[in-house]
Amino acid sequence: METDKLKRIFRQYLLGQAGKRESDTIDSWYQSFDNEPVAPLSREQEEAIRREIWQNIQPELERKKVYYLKRSLAAAAAIFLLLAGGLTYYMVNKSAPAYTEIASAIGERKTIQLADGSQLTLNAGSVIRIPKDMSKERRLDIVDGEVFFDVKGNPAIPFIVQSGPLTTTVLGTAFNVSAYKGVNRMSVSVTDGKVSVQKAGGSADVLVKDQALTYDRAKKTATVDAIDKSLLGWRQGTMVLNDASFDDMVVLMQKNFGLSLTTSEVKIRETRYTTELSTTMDPVKAAEVLAAIHNLKIEVTGHVVTLHK
Template sequence: MQAKTIKQLLRQYLLGKAPEKESGVIDQWYDSFNEDLHLSKEQEEQLRQEMWQHIHPQIRVAKTFYLRTAAKAAAVALLLASAGLTYFLLREQPAKFTEIITRSGERKMVTLADGTILSINAGSTIRITAERTLSILDGEVFFDVKGDPRKAFTVQSGPLTTTVLGTSFNITAYKALHNLSVGVVSGKVSVNGYGILAKNQALVYDKQTGTGKIDSLDQNSLEWQHGKLLLNDVSFDEMVVMMQKNFGITITANQEEVKATRYTTELSTAMEPVKAAEVLAAIHQLKIKATTNQILIYK
């Protein structure tokens, strides 16, 4: 669609003469925005005048219709001016993708078209946007990437972009956790801003500070692939997240001493959820009280 065509469509829309299908596209596109444009009164008036001077002065439009559509046309005009026509066209025709989701306690193994194998941990959401390109929206994935010197394999996880040609590595990117991590099992990977990670190296990125540190890979961090949940000196909040992801249970506490405790344990993900909570609590000299919706841990 050319710029001239888009301008003509917006002109027809403002005049109430756009075809029903095209009007629907503009309506849906405009309504998809969750935030206001926060225009000043002066900006709104300037936009109205600039748009209206391109419209035939003899045409009369119902006042209520004009006010309704002018706001939308103003939004269109601002966004086209600031982001370009490409943005509009992309919003009009969203990119296609494949999304894979695992529920709490569920793990999946997926083989991609290029032969790459993904082991997806519980409570994860990944989005495959193109050949050898995907994003981890939430969760943890182990990658065994099929080598292809002609095309790199790229993974987006929050602010980190990991690029490889053929290797195996693990990325932890649960939204509820403070850290992201990239651990290399074989070969090498490139992470934006941090260079090359070699075999048995790991990058831990703090989402709160925006800083990362490269260290040795903790092999225990890969045990989830073998049906184990290993907690190694983690905070109460991190323990709660991992118990929910692996067992589907919500753990709470109302004592500061319990919330300040660091948690270390090894649990089989095949355990019954309440039993897993009992074992976790007992190791740390704590007790539990289970209700329908949650488990209270107390001292």
């Protein structure tokens, strides 16, 4: 009975026939959704819900030509959520695979062994998501950071790594993916075997041993060149800057040494930076070496390092 009553009130509200008390109650109820966290849905789930909403409201639109106000549209969405919430919950929480999130701290390198026999090494300040059940799907997501993969081959279940706009697929190989959120340049470097790298909305590139793909986030372009093995030195405790922008350098120094680099000088921001630093160095000492190589000076306040001429 209560469900039928609610449906009747919502229908009257949509048609503009509800009383002031009912209308105010529904308005307040809908506004409360602004403070509720909404679970993210995949593109497929969003499309399925969009189609079902349309199938529910289209007959009403054909029967009655009603000029909906903003609140009416909001209420229509709210009604659908009320009636289909159980289905949506099932889709999100039952159909989607369960994942475990693993992170490495600032300055930490972490090696983990997966259930399928593959081995992963995380660079400093990295976050990855791994499926709890790898017997059905081997799809990992690099949320932030850099990871070296030594993959155990299994032709029946390809090993897939999602890193923002790049999707790397392998059967059995060793490769490195650098995908720090705050760094413009991403890369996939193959040290053994072969991988396919698919760009979002674009074609795929096949990389073999000693090849690397570099992706420019800003320009959305990719190039394939011979691998620069010095960039893999992080596994041996070396942070490498190779023609890095100031902003990219700031991210890597923070991830490796916990320092926040800043400057008020435009010329310093426009400079490109190239150097190698041992990650075992004292953080301030590392900043001093970086500054000296580029003829700069530093001022240290806590964890903040200001660069100047």
